[in-house]
Amino acid sequence: MIREFSSADVLFILMAIRWTLILSLIAFAGGAVGGMALALARTSQARALRWISIAFIQVFQGTPLLMQLFLVYFGLAVLGLPIDPLLAAAVALTLHASAFLGEIWRGAIQAVPQGQSEAATALALSYGDRMRHVVLPQAMRTATAPTVGFLVQLIKGTSLASIIGFTELTRAGQIVNNATFQPFLVFGTVAVFYFILCWPLSLLARRMEARMRLAVTR
Amino acid sequence: MYRFNFQPVFDNLDMLAHGAWLTVQLSSLAMAIGLVVSVLGAVAKTSGIKPLRWIVDAYVEVIRNTPFLIQIFFIFFGLPALGISMSHNTAALVALVVNVGAYGTEIIRAGIESIPQGQIEAGRALALSPVQIFRHVVLKPALRNIYPSLTSQFIYLMLTSSVVSVISATDLAAAGADLNARTFASFEIYLVLTVLYFLLALGFSTLFATLRRVFFDYPAGR
Numbered sequence: 001m002i003r004e005f006s007s008a009d010v011l012f013i014l015m016a017i018r019w020t021l022i023l024s025l026i027a028f029a030g031g032a033v034g035g036m037a038l039a040l041a042r043t044s045q046a047r048a049l050r051w052i053s054i055a056f057i058q059v060f061q062g063t064p065l066l067m068q069l070f071l072v073y074f075g076l077a078v079l080g081l082p083i084d085p086l087l088a089a090a091v092a093l094t095l096h097a098s099a100f101l102g103e104i105w106r107g108a109i110q111a112v113p114q115g116q117s118e119a120a121t122a123l124a125l126s127y128g129d130r131m132r133h134v135v136l137p138q139a140m141r142t143a144t145a146p147t148v149g150f151l152v153q154l155i156k157g158t159s160l161a162s163i164i165g166f167t168e169l170t171r172a173g174q175i176v177n178n179a180t181f182q183p184f185l186v187f188g189t190v191a192v193f194y195f196i197l198c199w200p201l202s203l204l205a206r207r208m209e210a211r212m213r214l215a216v217t218r
Numbered sequence: 219m220y221r222f223n224f225q226p227v228f229d230n231l232d233m234l235a236h237g238a239w240l241t242v243q244l245s246s247l248a249m250a251i252g253l254v255v256s257v258l259g260a261v262a263k264t265s266g267i268k269p270l271r272w273i274v275d276a277y278v279e280v281i282r283n284t285p286f287l288i289q290i291f292f293i294f295f296g297l298p299a300l301g302i303s304m305s306h307n308t309a310a311l312v313a314l315v316v317n318v319g320a321y322g323t324e325i326i327r328a329g330i331e332s333i334p335q336g337q338i339e340a341g342r343a344l345a346l347s348p349v350q351i352f353r354h355v356v357l358k359p360a361l362r363n364i365y366p367s368l369t370s371q372f373i374y375l376m377l378t379s380s381v382v383s384v385i386s387a388t389d390l391a392a393a394g395a396d397l398n399a400r401t402f403a404s405f406e407i408y409l410v411l412t413v414l415y416f417l418l419a420l421g422f423s424t425l426f427a428t429l430r431r432v433f434f435d436y437p438a439g440r
Binding site (some may be wrong): 199 | 219220279280282283284285286287288289291292295296297298299300373377378380381384391404405408409411412415416419420423
């Protein structure tokens, strides 16, 4: 039965945005923890830690997110866990976000002048204090703009969770399209919703970047 | 306890190799056409003709702020409503070109703007024609500046291209999906697919690093 594309469908799609947001938030929070660990490992003195971090980032930046999703999805079965699209999507996107945030934050940490670290060491600050009070606060200034930029990439990335059967914004659109067969309208609407989510973040990232550049040249 | 079974994968390695070749072809072609779109977009954006700039701005923002998956659905399922229908593979190529064109426009615009005005004026003082100035004074040094972004964009494009398998276009991911439908060795198949994509990405980044040394390894002016 083909029916009209109605306001109820728009509402259904609109409500699915919350799953896109929840998935993005989980991945971003998990990715922040993982990314911080990777960035610290990547800039540490221990060679083994650096290598593990480099390998992790290389693998996740050098393979398609779609493959990562499939691997985690089918990997759950290998581990004897029940196959759950939300769990699989959350784990895969968290690992993905960890790698990208880890790489962004590594760059930010390394951009803090070496002398800052040396001065902190000369003041007998421990590694933890040095990072917490000296290096990371300064690294944060360089890191915020690209981090917000990555958030846009992450929100767009959650659309791939629809392929493993998780009902978020994109999959809601597919469901409505299957019932109404109005792909032009349906996917147009879905695109508009993604745009409304992502565009403000893109603008914010660009403004932060411009302000950063101004601060650096001054 | 899960029993790994890589036999179906090894029995069909030729099929996966063919899929990998299709992925290389598809992404190379998309990049080549996408570069043309990017140069046109960047020229339009820096031309100073306002309506032209608005159109390109809108194109770039829309593409960069919506998922590729929705773009390909729109092109493959949505456009036929306007009387524009394409085969699976053509739709995949068009979607990739449209996508990479938007990112490329921004990269090339940044490249053009990285050329100091004085360099262009110097070219004019030497009585070079506008075309000559664009080719020798703007394009080549700009290309050198943006080479790293362009090449990583290509690798990103190749990884993104795995998504075209959802509209049944033929590529590496589709070859894997085919094999999965026949043998159900899902985890093993996707593990090997992931490794193959990784090798492709690694291969291309090595190739690009070599090419950079060959073509752009002269001392910087600044």
